[in-house]
Amino acid sequence: MSQSLHLFSPSSSNIALPKHSLFTPSVSTSSRRFPVASFQKRYRLAIRASSDPKVLVSDNGTAEILSHVSASPAAAAAVSSDSASIEVDAVTEVELKENGFRSTRRTKLICTIGPATCGFEQLEALAVGGMNVARINMCHGDREWHRAVIERVRRLNEEKGYAVAIMMDTEGSEIHMDDLGGAPSAKAEDGEIWTFTVRAFGSSRPERTINVNYDGFAEDVKVGDELLVDGGMVRFEVIEKIGPDVKCRCTDPGLLLPRANLTFWRDGSLVRERNAMLPTISSKAGCSCAVTVFGSDWCFLLVEDCLMVTLVGEDYETDWLDIDFGIAEGVDFIAISFVKSAEVIYHLKSYIAARSRDSDISVIAKIESIDSLKNLEEIIKASDGAMVARGDLGAQIPLEQVPSAQQRIVQVCRQLNKPVIVASQLLESMIEYPTPTRAEVADVSEAVRQRADALMLSGESAMGQFPEKALAVVRSVSVRIEKWWREEKRHEAMELPEVGSSFSDSISEEICSSAAKMANNLEVDALFVYTKAGHMASLLSRCRPDCPIFAFTTTTSVRRRLNLQWGLIPFRLSFTDDMETNLNKTFSLLKARGMIKSGDLVIAVSDMLQSIQVMNVP
Numbered sequence: 115m116s117q118s119l120h121l122f123s124p125s126s127s128n129i130a131l132p133k134h135s136l137f138t139p140s141v142s143t144s145s146r147r148f149p150v151a152s153f154q155k156r157y158r159l160a161i162r163a164s165s166d167p168k169v170l171v172s173d174n175g176t177a178e179i180l181s182h183v184s185a186s187p188a189a190a191a192a193v194s195s196d197s198a199s200i201e202v203d204a205v206t207e208v209e210l211k212e213n214g215f216r217s218t219r220r221t222k223l224i225c226t227i228g229p230a231t232c233g234f235e236q237l238e239a240l241a242v243g244g245m246n247v248a249r250i251n252m253c254h255g256d257r258e259w260h261r262a263v264i265e266r267v268r269r270l271n272e273e274k275g276y277a278v279a280i281m282m283d284t285e286g287s288e289i290h291m292d293d294l295g296g297a298p299s300a301k302a303e304d305g306e307i308w309t310f311t312v313r314a315f316g317s318s319r320p321e322r323t324i325n326v327n328y329d330g331f332a333e334d335v336k337v338g339d340e341l342l343v344d345g346g347m348v349r350f351e352v353i354e355k356i357g358p359d360v361k362c363r364c365t366d367p368g369l370l371l372p373r374a375n376l377t378f379w380r381d382g383s384l385v386r387e388r389n390a391m392l393p394t395i396s397s398k399a400g401c402s403c404a405v406t407v408f409g410s411d412w413c414f415l416l417v418e419d420c421l422m423v424t425l426v427g428e429d430y431e432t433d434w435l436d437i438d439f440g441i442a443e444g445v446d447f448i449a450i451s452f453v454k455s456a457e458v459i460y461h462l463k464s465y466i467a468a469r470s471r472d473s474d475i476s477v478i479a480k481i482e483s484i485d486s487l488k489n490l491e492e493i494i495k496a497s498d499g500a501m502v503a504r505g506d507l508g509a510q511i512p513l514e515q516v517p518s519a520q521q522r523i524v525q526v527c528r529q530l531n532k533p534v535i536v537a538s539q540l541l542e543s544m545i546e547y548p549t550p551t552r553a554e555v556a557d558v559s560e561a562v563r564q565r566a567d568a569l570m571l572s573g574e575s576a577m578g579q580f581p582e583k584a585l586a587v588v589r590s591v592s593v594r595i596e597k598w599w600r601e602e603k604r605h606e607a608m609e610l611p612e613v614g615s616s617f618s619d620s621i622s623e624e625i626c627s628s629a630a631k632m633a634n635n636l637e638v639d640a641l642f643v644y645t646k647a648g649h650m651a652s653l654l655s656r657c658r659p660d661c662p663i664f665a666f667t668t669t670t671s672v673r674r675r676l677n678l679q680w681g682l683i684p685f686r687l688s689f690t691d692d693m694e695t696n697l698n699k700t701f702s703l704l705k706a707r708g709m710i711k712s713g714d715l716v717i718a719v720s721d722m723l724q725s726i727q728v729m730n731v732p
């Protein structure tokens with residue numbers, strides 16, 4: 115029996131689905147058609163296909179969809195072929211010229227883009243202020259809004275020479291409130307009775323009533339449960355259930371924000387089943403058909419123009435439409451919310467590989483649940499990076515355990531050579547005030563001291579009153595703390611286990627750790643790395659050397675992705691296998707731009723020629 119499924123469209127183009135262990139169980143059903151309507155109720159999915167698609171599964175492991183299916187063209191990876199130039203971030207260039215190598219910031223900065231920062235000028239101000247990655251959160255706004263933001267960031271990169279990468283963050287399986295009918299917020303006072311319901315209201319929403327996005331909500335909560343809004347910013351106690359309505363008394367008053375996240379707790383612990391009980395596939399607009407193959411664990415989904423296969427009852431919910439959107443838009447990173455197991459990541463990665471052969475999207479696992487902590491090592495191994503998503507994490511584990519979880523996640527990522535982002539509430543008070551609290555500055559410092567690759571702003575940049583100031587704070591605190599640690603010569607003594615599987619990988623790792631050690635001992639001005647896929651650059655970054663790392667790479671997409679990693683200054687440059695020529699070319703290009711000068715001491719490594727060269731710039 116074949117190990118992967120093949121789908122045939124009437125137009126006869128043949129789409130091979132990604133080969134993956136998830137697809138290996140046998141399809142025990144004999145050939146059979148599935149009328150669309152009979153699945154509607156079971157999976158609570160909106161079926162809006164005009165063409166009434168049907169799926170035929172035959173016992174030889176092939177499936178046929180009897181309506182038009184075509185693979186959407188993969189987002190083309192932008193590869194500039196101009197061989198006589200070098201491209202570097204305009205802000206870094208100025209910084210290098212003004213302050214020299216040593217002063218460049220090593221910690222990367224991510225800004226969530228929202229209503230406060232979505233305009234072209236606002237985005238430019240963030241780029242000037244040091245934003246390395248723009249994050250769009252699919253929990254908010256619609257796809258058109260996000261598309262416009264992506265388009266503006268791209269334009270900024272093209273017109274002004276930035277290399278701001280784009281991270282799309284999925285909605286995940288969270289339970290959240292509605293958008294409050296467009297109101298910016300609602301105040302819940304102590305002792306007030308509010309109704310949380312799955313009933314749909316038109317324009318006539320009763321007072322103190324909140325819609326919940328999860329159909330099973332009323333069945334799953336019990337009287338006495340505690341309902342936490344945004345991880346505890348506001349709390350309610352469930353006092354009565356009347357059909358789809360859940361009456362709650364406010365016990366900790368506060369502001370309810372549109373689409374705020376909800377968790378519920380029973381006898382002091384999180385009702386863990388909440389993810390598992392959610393419908394497997396989101397019913398967000400656009401999913402036109404979902405069909406489950408009886409007698410197997412597979413579910414077929416017709417998503418826009420593509421048929422996809424997933425496991426029924428798999429306990430995660432990812433919004434496949436947003437993922438398709440991200441692939442089509444060619445985003446650089448997709449961050450997956452509420453990852454529970456490595457399977458989820460493998461599945462997504464093979465899906466991305468099948469749909470976008472020539473673009474390379476990194477998958478970032480958000481660690482924000484108890485399960486993700488349990489399976490931490492496997493999840494991080496499977497991913498291209500991780501995020502310490504402290505907002506939801508702090509709602510799922512006791513708050514006092516968040517710092518140690520953060521430290522562990524940062525360490526595991528470093529050991530496994532994956533970039534790690536520390537996120538949420540870094541400068542929360544700056545949503546409203548122009549200066550941070552001392553405690554917030556200490557928190558940012560701690561993440562920098564842990565040598566996380568990146569820090570992320572959320573509400574501070576998305577909807578706060580001082581997005582640029584907040585960015586300036588994370589930027590200046592990062593630079594100051596990094597400098598302090600270098601001055602104190604506090605190299606973090608961390609065992610870095612071997613991560614590669616081949617002998618060649620081991621050589622690369624040895625070269626990078628030796629080069630980093632030499633760079634520290636010789637106090638060189640910079641490390642140069644010539645890297646096509648970025649692997650050598652990340653191995654150098656992992657060693658967290660004292661000097662900045664100039665990473666030369668041939669494609670703009672790798673250059674953007676390297677922007678997330680600690681200490682890397684990514685340049686786009688076309689180069690050959692001849693290191694002598696590459697070095698001479700780099701020296702003359704950088705000298706011409708005033709970024710290096712004769713006499714500077716550099717160490718160069720490359721993944722073409724496995725060697726370490728130490729030299730003064732001629």
Ligand SMILES: Nc1ncnc2c1ncn2[C@@H]1O[C@H](COP(=O)(O)OP(=O)(O)O)[C@@H](O)[C@H]1O
Pocket residue numbers: 226227228229251253254255371372373374375505572573574576577
């Ligand atoms: N695209 C957007 N449109 C409107 N508001 C947004 C958008 N992105 C973020 N926000 C606002 O910024 C806040 C903080 O963003 P974030 O931390 O990413 O989301 P959340 O609070 O849902 O975890 C959100 O609660 C929301 O109010």
Ligand SMILES: C=C(OP(=O)(O)O)C(=O)O
Pocket residue numbers: 251253283375451480482502503504505506507537538572
């Ligand atoms: C970053 C997080 O995820 P989101 O903002 O999507 O809830 C978090 O929970 O900390």
Ligand SMILES: [K+]
Pocket residue numbers: 251252253283284285286451
């Ligand atoms: K999200």
Ligand SMILES: [Mg+2]
Pocket residue numbers: 451482503505506
């Ligand atoms: Mg979250």
